[in-house]
Amino acid sequence: MEDCIFCKIIKGEIPSYKVAETGEAYAFLDIGPLSAGHTLVLPKKHIRNIFEADPKDLYPVLDLVQKIAVLMKEKLPCDGVNILINNGEAAGQSVHHCHWHIIPRFSGDGYKFPPAGSLSKEQAEEILGKLK
Ligand code: 5GP
Numbered sequence: 720m721e722d723c724i725f726c727k728i729i730k731g732e733i734p735s736y737k738v739a740e741t742g743e744a745y746a747f748l749d750i751g752p753l754s755a756g757h758t759l760v761l762p763k764k765h766i767r768n769i770f771e772a773d774p775k776d777l778y779p780v781l782d783l784v785q786k787i788a789v790l791m792k793e794k795l796p797c798d799g800v801n802i803l804i805n806n807g808e809a810a811g812q813s814v815h816h817c818h819w820h821i822i823p824r825f826s827g828d829g830y831k832f833p834p835a836g837s838l839s840k841e842q843a844e845e846i847l848g849k850l851k
């Protein structure tokens with residue numbers, strides 16, 4: 720897609736620090752890393768987000784996500800990884816070419832997600848009533 724910054728990175732029109740590439744997927748270092756080694760993995764095909772994706776186009780991307788997570792653990796090395804994908808602006812997606820964040824974690828790095836909430840029986844039943 721013409722105006723997409725990630726399509727331009729994949730085509731080499733914008734430089735990137737490439738970590739790995741396959742026929743269907745591309746991985747490069749995030750320019751604003753949340754930790755050392757923060758990598759983005761994305762399909763070469765322009766897919767906006769998970770809502771619009773054909774699952775078949777995602778499988779090869781997930782293959783590369785897993786390979787890079789294993790590589791990071793062994794070679795950085797790191798102690799764990801967070802893997803996340805933001806879908807839609809409400810979820811924090813700022814670049815609308817879907818991509819997985821692989822964020823290396825180091826024991827004692829101190830990064831904490833917000834405290835967990837709680838789930839009542841009524842809430843669980845209401846949600847399952849909508850989703851099932
Ligand atoms: P989102 O918020 O859409 O889930 O994540 C977009 C990510 O892309 C951000 O973490 C941001 O730092 C990264 N990013 C945005 N523009 C560029 C760029 O031109 N090059 C690189 N390497 N990363 C970028």
Ligand code: ZN
Pocket residue numbers: 720723724725726727764765766815816
């Ligand atoms: Zn794109």
